[in-house]
Amino acid sequence: MAELINIKVNGKTHRVTADPEIPLLYLLRNNLQLNGPKYGCGIERCGSCMVLLNGKAQPSCVIPGSAAAVYEVTTLEGLSKNNVLDPIQEAFIEEQAAQCGYCMNGMIISAKALLAENKNPTDQEIRQALQRNLCRCGTHTRIISAVKKAAAKLNK
Structure with missing residues (x-):
């Protein structure tokens, strides 16, 4: 059953309606159109889906989207500022x-x-x-x- 998830990604708070158990990776890619994180293995073994959760690199394929609501999430897209690359x-x-x-x-x-x-x-x-x-x-x-x-x- 879908529910409203408030999540802070790349400095902005988003309100997303999604299944609370959907992996953060899918929430980022499908709901927020952030395609930096990639699907690779789905079992936290390849690193393609890494995001920063409060500054720590974590695989987004195994973290439920609702659980990520307590973190500040930074994706590859969020590293650049004002069109200047990190x-x-x-x-x-x-x-x-x-x-x-x-x-x-x-x-x-x-x-x-x-x-x-x-x-x-x-x-x-x-x-x-x-x-x-x-x-x-x-x-x-x-x-x-x-x-x-x-x-x-x-x-x-």
């Missing part, structure tokens, strides 16, 4: 860290959470923070370079 987004572009791009949502969201907590991570810390994100294209070295470049930009 330094992490810029660094991923500059380092050409994407090939197919399917994992990029999770990689960027996870990197954002990491850099909010650790301003100068080591390669090992970056690998650890991104381990929940699968990349089948093999751009891992460019992704690590992008995170390091973003850290340098943020530390200026």
